[in-house]
Amino acid sequence: MPREITAYSNPLIKWVRDLRDKRHRKQARQFLAEGLRILTEAKETGRLPTLLFFAKPSADHPLVRQLVRAVELAGGEAIETTPDILSKLSGKDNPQAVVGVFEELGTTLNMLDRASSGIWLVAERLRDPGNLGTILRTGDAVGAGGLILVGECVDPFSVEAVRASMGALFTVPIVKTEWQPFLDWLRQGPGQLVGLSLDTETDYRSADYAAPTFLLTGNEAQGMPADYAEACDVLVKIPMLGKADSLNAAVATAVMAYEVLAQQGGGTKAG
Numbered sequence: 001m002p003r004e005i006t007a008y009s010n011p012l013i014k015w016v017r018d019l020r021d022k023r024h025r026k027q028a029r030q031f032l033a034e035g036l037r038i039l040t041e042a043k044e045t046g047r048l049p050t051l052l053f054f055a056k057p058s059a060d061h062p063l064v065r066q067l068v069r070a071v072e073l074a075g076g077e078a079i080e081t082t083p084d085i086l087s088k089l090s091g092k093d094n095p096q097a098v099v100g101v102f103e104e105l106g107t108t109l110n111m112l113d114r115a116s117s118g119i120w121l122v123a124e125r126l127r128d129p130g131n132l133g134t135i136l137r138t139g140d141a142v143g144a145g146g147l148i149l150v151g152e153c154v155d156p157f158s159v160e161a162v163r164a165s166m167g168a169l170f171t172v173p174i175v176k177t178e179w180q181p182f183l184d185w186l187r188q189g190p191g192q193l194v195g196l197s198l199d200t201e202t203d204y205r206s207a208d209y210a211a212p213t214f215l216l217t218g219n220e221a222q223g224m225p226a227d228y229a230e231a232c233d234v235l236v237k238i239p240m241l242g243k244a245d246s247l248n249a250a251v252a253t254a255v256m257a258y259e260v261l262a263q264q265g266g267g268t269k270a271g
Contacts, residue, residue: 002054002068002078008085016051016101017089022155029104031157032089033169035096036063041167042102043070049100052078055086058097067098091159104157107146107173109185117145118211118264119257120191124150124179124228125219126249132156133164134250135217139172142257145212146173150182183231186214194260195224195232196252204236209260220249 005013018024019032030050033039039049040063052071058064059080068078089099114120121139126132132154139147147156154161156174177185186193194209195216216232218224229235238247238255247255 002072002080004080005085006082008088012051012079013081013085013088016053016099019101020091020159022158025104025155025157029106030101031104031162032099032159033102033162034090034092034099034159035163036061036067036098038162038165038167038170039067039098039100042100042170043067045170047102047170048074048076049102050076051101052076053081053086053089053099054078054097055081055083057083061097064098105169105174107175109148109175109177109181112146112173112175114145114189114191114212117143118213119144119260120146120148120212120214121253121257122148122150122182122193122214122216123153123249123253124216124224125222126153126217127220128249129154129158129161130164131220131248131250132161133166133168135253136165136168136172136174138250138254138257140168142261144172144257146175148175148177148182148214150177150179179228192234193232194256195229195235196237196256197223197229197232197235198237199229200235200237202234202236204238204256204259207234207236209263211264213260213264215253215256215260217249217253 019030025031048071052067054064071078086099119142121135121144123135136147162169191212191214192210193214193216238252
């Protein structure tokens with residue numbers, strides 16, 4: 001049976017609220033996810049929170065009851081609280097029905113199976129949590145094998161990034177690494193590294209994309225460093241017919257991912 005917490009001063013409420021802070025998340029190796037849709041999708045992938053908070057008005061919702069039952073059966077704890085405390089936990093004036101505390105996902109390069117998908121997404125020094133979340137959603141949509149974050153990227157487990165991913169955080173493996181380890185790993189097996197760049201004449205629709213294709217998107221403001229571009233097997237650009245000189249990083253990634261998907265016959269696996 002869920003226990004009830006209605007006091008702001010409860011130590012557990014303070015500890016969970018502090019997970020909004022990157023340093024606390026890193027120490028705890030746990031993160032927050034909010035919303036019935038996101039937590040239900042996480043459950044469907046086999047991921048359950050260790051702590052589940054829900055407010056009294058939503059306690060009778062069938063999906064909330066299913067989550068409570070699943071969390072308790074898995075050894076976690078479900079806690080009934082108030083909308084005001086949920087608002088404190090999520091940082092939103094209009095909180096979602098549920099908030100969950102999850103163990104941080106710990107995927108490494110060596111855990112990836114590059115043959116599992118023809119498309120992989122790589123982002124270097126990505127700084128905007130909205131872009132990261134959108135790229136994860138694109139990865140889920142095209143069946144990407146994973147998202148590889150290179151260098152000092154925004155924390156994928158921040159509340160903002162998790163919220164923007166709309167549940168894709170739980171369906172697309174994420175690896176955080178540095179450039180040289182990624183490049184060394186990539187060159188140990190098959191894989192075409194395709195960079196999005198303005199410094200090329202190759203239209204993205206004219207290049208051939210061999211599975212597995214690793215799409216590299218550079219920093220939103222600065223693009224990718226010259227040595228990263230030199231390491232790519234091919235550089236491509238998306239034509240800009242108006243006055244803007246570039247697309248948003250997440251939009252450009254989505255355009256490229258669907259072109260690769262189309263060329264590879266709708267997402268066939270690498271051989």
